[in-house]
Amino acid sequence: MTGKIELKWGAFIGGANLAWLYAAFYLGMRDNGLGLIQLSALIGAVISVIGYFLALRAVHRAAPEATSIENMRSGVVICGITTSIAVLAQVGYLRLIHPEYTNYIVDEIARHYESSGQSKEVVAEIVEGAQKTYGFHSCLLQAGLGAFLMGIISTFLFVALRIRICR
Numbered sequence: 001m002t003g004k005i006e007l008k009w010g011a012f013i014g015g016a017n018l019a020w021l022y023a024a025f026y027l028g029m030r031d032n033g034l035g036l037i038q039l040s041a042l043i044g045a046v047i048s049v050i051g052y053f054l055a056l057r058a059v060h061r062a063a064p065e066a067t068s069i070e071n072m073r074s075g076v077v078i079c080g081i082t083t084s085i086a087v088l089a090q091v092g093y094l095r096l097i098h099p100e101y102t103n104y105i106v107d108e109i110a111r112h113y114e115s116s117g118q119s120k121e122v123v124a125e126i127v128e129g130a131q132k133t134y135g136f137h138s139c140l141l142q143a144g145l146g147a148f149l150m151g152i153i154s155t156f157l158f159v160a161l162r163i164r165i166c167r
Contacts, residue, residue: 005062006074009055010081016051017082017147018089020044025098034108045150052078052154060162068159075155079148086147090140101139106130 024030024040052075059074060066066074094101109130113123132138 003077005055005059006077007081009051009058010078011085013048013051013055013078013151014082014085014089014147016047017044018085018092020047021089021093022097025093030098030101031104034105034112037105048082048147048150049154051082052151053158056155056158068163071159071162072155075151075158079151079155082151083144083147086143087140090143094136094139102131102134102136105134 020040020043024043029036029040055078056071056075059071063070098104106127110123110127113126118126
């Protein structure tokens with residue numbers, strides 16, 4: 001593997017997800033209820049999976065003789081780049097684009113549980129947990145882990161499919 005392919009595709013996948021995160025906000029998907037937030041996250045996951053399959057296809061075409069382990073290594077390198085960009089994108093999103101995100105999501109969660117008839121005590125406990133779950137550092141961790149797991153799983157699936165098809 002050349003390394004350039006991995007760098008290019010890692011930057012492409014990370015950049016595509018960064019663009020989607022910001023576009024989803026400006027399209028109103030990140031501040032119009034929990035359902036749209038979940039939909040925007042699902043679309044981001046689809047972008048990642050498609051990106052990884054295209055990236056690993058490019059890696060395979062550049063070195064068709066590469067072993068599955070070498071293809072996995074390329075996927076991990078792409079994943080590292082994409083994960084780094086995901087965390088940096090989240091910093092920009094939470095600090096510059098949507099700094100009130102934590103308060104917004106906590107309020108939405110509280111409103112959801114209040115409307116479902118939960119007691120004030122239960123809602124207070126849920127709100128306390130949501131403040132931790134959607135705080136700045138937790139969101140960075142979620143972005144990093146989400147990008148990492150998406151990359152590793154996509155890479156594994158691509159390599160497994162390649163092994164299966166080549167048999």
